[in-house]
Amino acid sequence: MSVIVNGSPRELPDDPRVSLLDFLRERLGLPGTKKGCDQGACGACTVLLDGERVLSCLTLAVQADGRDVTTIEGLGTPGDQHPLQKAFIAHDGFQCGYCTPGQICSAVGLAAEAGRGVPSHVTGDLTSEDIALTREEIRERMSGNLCRCGAHNGIVDAITETYASAEATA
Amino acid sequence: MNPFTYTKATDAADALRHGAAGGARYLGGGTNLVDLMRETIEKPDALIDVTGLSADIVETGDGGLLIGAAARNTAVAEHETVRTRYPVLARALVAGASPQIRNMATVGGNLLQRTRCPYFYDADGARCNKREPGTGCDAIDGFNRGHAILGASGACAATHPSDMAVALAALDATVHLRGADGTRSVPLTEFHTLPGDHPETETVLRPGELITAVELPPLPFAAHSAYRKVRDRASYAFALASVAAAVDVEDGTVRDVRLALGGVATKPWRASRAEEALRGQPATPESFRAAARAELEAARPLRDNAFKIDLTERIIVAVLSQLTGADQ
Ligand SMILES: Cc1cc2nc3c(=O)[nH]c(=O)nc-3n(C[C@H](O)[C@H](O)[C@H](O)COP(=O)(O)OP(=O)(O)OC[C@H]3O[C@@H](n4cnc5c(N)ncnc54)[C@H](O)[C@@H]3O)c2cc1C
Ligand code: FES
Ligand code: FES
Numbered sequence: 001m002s003v004i005v006n007g008s009p010r011e012l013p014d015d016p017r018v019s020l021l022d023f024l025r026e027r028l029g030l031p032g033t034k035k036g037c038d039q040g041a042c043g044a045c046t047v048l049l050d051g052e053r054v055l056s057c058l059t060l061a062v063q064a065d066g067r068d069v070t071t072i073e074g075l076g077t078p079g080d081q082h083p084l085q086k087a088f089i090a091h092d093g094f095q096c097g098y099c100t101p102g103q104i105c106s107a108v109g110l111a112a113e114a115g116r117g118v119p120s121h122v123t124g125d126l127t128s129e130d131i132a133l134t135r136e137e138i139r140e141r142m143s144g145n146l147c148r149c150g151a152h153n154g155i156v157d158a159i160t161e162t163y164a165s166a167e168a169t170a
Numbered sequence: 171m172n173p174f175t176y177t178k179a180t181d182a183a184d185a186l187r188h189g190a191a192g193g194a195r196y197l198g199g200g201t202n203l204v205d206l207m208r209e210t211i212e213k214p215d216a217l218i219d220v221t222g223l224s225a226d227i228v229e230t231g232d233g234g235l236l237i238g239a240a241a242r243n244t245a246v247a248e249h250e251t252v253r254t255r256y257p258v259l260a261r262a263l264v265a266g267a268s269p270q271i272r273n274m275a276t277v278g279g280n281l282l283q284r285t286r287c288p289y290f291y292d293a294d295g296a297r298c299n300k301r302e303p304g305t306g307c308d309a310i311d312g313f314n315r316g317h318a319i320l321g322a323s324g325a326c327a328a329t330h331p332s333d334m335a336v337a338l339a340a341l342d343a344t345v346h347l348r349g350a351d352g353t354r355s356v357p358l359t360e361f362h363t364l365p366g367d368h369p370e371t372e373t374v375l376r377p378g379e380l381i382t383a384v385e386l387p388p389l390p391f392a393a394h395s396a397y398r399k400v401r402d403r404a405s406y407a408f409a410l411a412s413v414a415a416a417v418d419v420e421d422g423t424v425r426d427v428r429l430a431l432g433g434v435a436t437k438p439w440r441a442s443r444a445e446e447a448l449r450g451q452p453a454t455p456e457s458f459r460a461a462a463r464a465e466l467e468a469a470r471p472l473r474d475n476a477f478k479i480d481l482t483e484r485i486i487v488a489v490l491s492q493l494t495g496a497d498q
Contacts, residue, residue: 126260
């Protein structure tokens with residue numbers, strides 16, 4: 001069984017108890033993905049699985065068999081930052097930085113979901129597929145990612161700058 | 171976590187073959203089961219991944235909707251028919267968990283998710299009849315602010331945590347099952363069981379039986395439906411109380427209504443008494459309140475959760491007022 005991680009094929013562990021999170025961190029040496037709670041409650045472990053944001057702490061590595069995983073290491077590098085990484089720096093979207101990789105992977109997933117019309121709890125008109133990424137929409141759609149440092153305003157600013165169209169932010 | 175084997179089922183027959191072994195469990199997204207295994211509350215020795223089974227969402231001949239058990243919660247919430255004809259279901263789904271969890275969670279797994287009672291989760295420190303049958307319940311005389319006011323027994327007052335299932339209860343959904351003896355369908359309102367003396371039994375599912383799909387019957391007035399959930403924070407929290415409602419009003423009179431409650435009962439709670447009290451009545455806040463009271467007469471609060479009675483009444487009145495445009 002194997003999985004593609006950030007573009008490279010990798011063998012999956014023999015023991016199915018290994019979570020995708022531990023597999024990435026402990027076995028592949030990709031510590032960007034963080035372990036906050038290990039029980040689905042904080043979002044620090046968010047990665048993209050076939051482009052969709054999921055929690056790697058509640059995913060068994062074997063469940064990713066044949067699929068494509070993208071971690072923060074695959075989104076950008078210090079020399080070649082993802083636009084969201086630049087925006088997080090510009091808007092002080094973090095303090096300690098522990099939640100940041102999960103926030104950024106989550107925001108990439110958010111943009112894809114909103115783009116294809118997935119509604120959220122605060123979406124007013126369910127019959128419309130045009131989602132305006134207002135601050136309220138971004139806050140609700142990022143509510144699965146906690147930040148103990150309280151950098152939320154900067155996080156919303158960074159996501160707004162990167163993904164929201166001018167009319168949504170008005 | 172105890173050791174287990176992992177097999178990905180290729181189709182329902184393959185899943186049933188593997189699932190027949192004692193100790194085997196089906197695996198959806200894993201968002202509940204993996205957590206419970208890590209807590210050593212669940213100890214299966216074989217996991218049969220059923221996410222490769224039908225995830226299709228298709229309209230049925232009679233104008234209803236058939237949703238494959240492997241459909242992810244996000245896929246259901248974003249489906250056009252769900253958004254336009256069964257908005258209460260889309261609303262209930264996006265009120266639950268977080269986007270990441272909804273991308274993983276399946277319809278089958280959502281129905282079978284287990285309670286969030288903190289005593290159920292405290293495997294080392296608390297007694298729980300659901301976790302260890304016959305050991306007693308530390309919630310009944312403990313911290314029970316989050317517990318059920320409807321459907322509880324002396325053995326258990328844990329709530330059923332699903333938001334989706336509350337909408338499905340209101341919509342008269344049926345659950346399609348497949349086991350060694352063939353297929354059967356069960357109304358969602360009869361799928362989950364009351365705790366009684368056996369809170370460890372939570373559904374009518376037989377050992378090894380598989381959920382294959384959930385079916386929504388056509389219900390034209392469900393296009394006019396809503397879900398309201400009250401929780402301790404604005405998002406990413408389980409319900410203290412929630413209401414799923416659809417209502418059909420003609421000339422100011424309630425012709426028909428569907429009402430179900432979440433967060434306050436031991437199973438997804440169809441509020442049939444409230445529905446009966448409301449049919450034929452004027453669509454006013456007064457009749458909504460009377461209907462809510464008819465349902466909540468059966469409420470039996472514990473030490474910390476009596477507030478849920480008033481709260482539920484207010485949510486019922488608010489949702490029905492919102493749907494009918496009645497002034498509160
Ligand atoms: C932090 C957190 C917050 C949450 N908040 C909410 C919330 O606010 N509202 C809410 O409703 N939910 C909430 N949830 C729960 C979430 O909705 C469930 O965990 C999810 O729906 C379970 O689906 P799954 O596919 O991951 O199930 P799994 O964990 O894979 O399985 C759950 C159970 O279903 C069984 N199963 C799965 N598929 C089948 C099948 N086809 N046939 C037979 N048996 C099957 C499994 O054997 C297992 O017993 C939350 C979860 C977390 C971790
Ligand atoms: S570490 Fe996965 S959600 Fe907290
Ligand atoms: S920056 Fe410290 S937890 Fe978010």
